[in-house]
Amino acid sequence: MTERDEGRRLTRRGLRISGLGLAGLAAVYLVALRYTPVERFQGLPQKIFYLHVPAAWSALLAFSLVGIAGALYLWLRDPRLDLFAESIAEAGLVFSCVMLTTGPLWGKPVWGTWWTWDARLTLTLMLFFLFLGYRVLRGAIQEPGERARFSAVVGILGMVLVPFVHLSVYLFRTLHPQPIVLKPSEPSLPWEMLRTLLLSVGVYTVLLIGFVTTRYGLGRAAEAEGERDVR
Amino acid sequence: MGDFLRAALAVAAKDIRVEHRSRTALVAAVAFAALVLVIFNFAREPAAVSREALAPSVLWITFSFAGVIALNRSFVVERENAALDGLLLAPVSRSAIFLGKYLANLVFVFTVEAVTLPLFVLFFGMDLTGSLPGIGLTAVLATAGFVAVGTVLAAMTVRTRFAELMLPLLLLPFLVPPVIGAVQVTARLLGGRPVSEIAGWLLILGLYDLVFVTLCLMVFPPLMDE
Numbered sequence: 140m141t142e143r144d145e146g147r148r149l150t151r152r153g154l155r156i157s158g159l160g161l162a163g164l165a166a167v168y169l170v171a172l173r174y175t176p177v178e179r180f181q182g183l184p185q186k187i188f189y190l191h192v193p194a195a196w197s198a199l200l201a202f203s204l205v206g207i208a209g210a211l212y213l214w215l216r217d218p219r220l221d222l223f224a225e226s227i228a229e230a231g232l233v234f235s236c237v238m239l240t241t242g243p244l245w246g247k248p249v250w251g252t253w254w255t256w257d258a259r260l261t262l263t264l265m266l267f268f269l270f271l272g273y274r275v276l277r278g279a280i281q282e283p284g285e286r287a288r289f290s291a292v293v294g295i296l297g298m299v300l301v302p303f304v305h306l307s308v309y310l311f312r313t314l315h316p317q318p319i320v321l322k323p324s325e326p327s328l329p330w331e332m333l334r335t336l337l338l339s340v341g342v343y344t345v346l347l348i349g350f351v352t353t354r355y356g357l358g359r360a361a362e363a364e365g366e367r368d369v370r
Numbered sequence: 371m372g373d374f375l376r377a378a379l380a381v382a383a384k385d386i387r388v389e390h391r392s393r394t395a396l397v398a399a400v401a402f403a404a405l406v407l408v409i410f411n412f413a414r415e416p417a418a419v420s421r422e423a424l425a426p427s428v429l430w431i432t433f434s435f436a437g438v439i440a441l442n443r444s445f446v447v448e449r450e451n452a453a454l455d456g457l458l459l460a461p462v463s464r465s466a467i468f469l470g471k472y473l474a475n476l477v478f479v480f481t482v483e484a485v486t487l488p489l490f491v492l493f494f495g496m497d498l499t500g501s502l503p504g505i506g507l508t509a510v511l512a513t514a515g516f517v518a519v520g521t522v523l524a525a526m527t528v529r530t531r532f533a534e535l536m537l538p539l540l541l542l543p544f545l546v547p548p549v550i551g552a553v554q555v556t557a558r559l560l561g562g563r564p565v566s567e568i569a570g571w572l573l574i575l576g577l578y579d580l581v582f583v584t585l586c587l588m589v590f591p592p593l594m595d596e
Contacts (some may be wrong), residue, residue: 213592279531296582296585299585303581
C-alpha cells in the first residue's frame, strides 16, 4: 500500500470514529437532560457540567500527549511522532475552545460572573494560549526538521509549566468547586450524575481519537503528495 | 567540568563584551523600562488607586516586559553574518553554549532591573530601606527561571518570521508563576509583613528556577541539531 493510500485509509477511519463520537454526543445530551436528576441548588445550568468537564479533561490529556510526543520525538527522531503531536495539538485547541465557551456560560448563572481568576480557569486559559502559541510557531517555520524540533521543545516546556501555573494561581486564590470525582475519599457525586459524566468523558475521548486520527491521516496523505502543509 | 564552565564563561564574556562596546541594547532596554513606568503612572486614576496599592504590580510588569525585549536581542546579534553557525561549529558542548548565552542574558536583565529600581523609587515615592535585600533576592529568584526559558525560546524564534512577535507570545505564559510569586512577596515586603509569610512563595520561585534551568540545559542541545 502506498503512503498516500495509507493516509487516506487513516483519514476515513478517523472520520468514522468522529461520526461515532458525534452520535455518542447526542446520547450524552439525551441522558443528561432526560435521565439525570436536576441538581438541587444550581438547577438546569448545572447540565453544562457534562459537556464542560470532559472537554477540560480532553484538553489536558491532549496537552500532556503533545509534551510526551515532543520528548519522544527528540529521542527517536521519527517524523510520525511530530505529525502526531501536531494533530493532537490541533484537536486540543478545539477542546480548549469548547471548555472556554461552556465555562462562562455555566459560571454566569451559578457564580453570577462570566469570568473569575480562579486556579483552574486561569490554568485552562493558559492551556489555550500554549496551544495557540504552539500552533502559530509551527506556522512560522518552513523547514520540517527544524519545525519538529522547535515545536517539540515548546511542547515539553509547556507541559512542565502547567503544574507551576496551577500551584501558583491556586495559592493566589480560588473559587472553583473543589474536586468531586478524583479525590482521596469517595466521589461525592450521586451515581446518576457520575454515570452521565463518565459516559460523556468516554464520548469526548472517542471524539479526540477520531479528530486526531483524521488529522493524522490527512497529514500523511499530504506528505505523500509532496505538500507538507494541509493548512 | 572545568572545560565546560570555561567554555560557558567564554561565550558569556563574548556577549557581555559585545554589549559593553556598543551599549545600544542596554540603553534602549533601560529607556524602555523607564517609559513603561511613566505610562503606568498615567494609566492609574490617582483618586481611585493609591500609588502604594499599584506599586508591586508596576515594578514586576516593567521588569518582565524589559526582560522580554532584552531576550530578543540575545540571538539577533548572532544572526548577523551567521555568527551562530560559527558558534555551533566550535568544539564545545551545546549545553555550554546555552549556559554562556543564559549567563550573559542574566547579567543583561539584572543590569536593566538594577537601573530601573531607583527610577521606580523616584517615580513612585517608595521607601525601600529595610526591604531592599528582600526585593533584590526576589528579583534574582523571579528572573533566573524565565530568562532560562526565554533564552531557549529566543534561540528558536530568531529563526522564524515575526521573531519580535513570536517570542512574547511563547514566553508570556511562562511569566505567570514568577510574576504572581514576585508580586505577592514584594507587596508583603513593602507592607512590612513577617518573613514567614513570604517563605513559601520564595520556595516556589526557587523550585521554578531549578526545574526550568535544568530542563533548558537538557533541551537546548537537541534544539540546535542540524
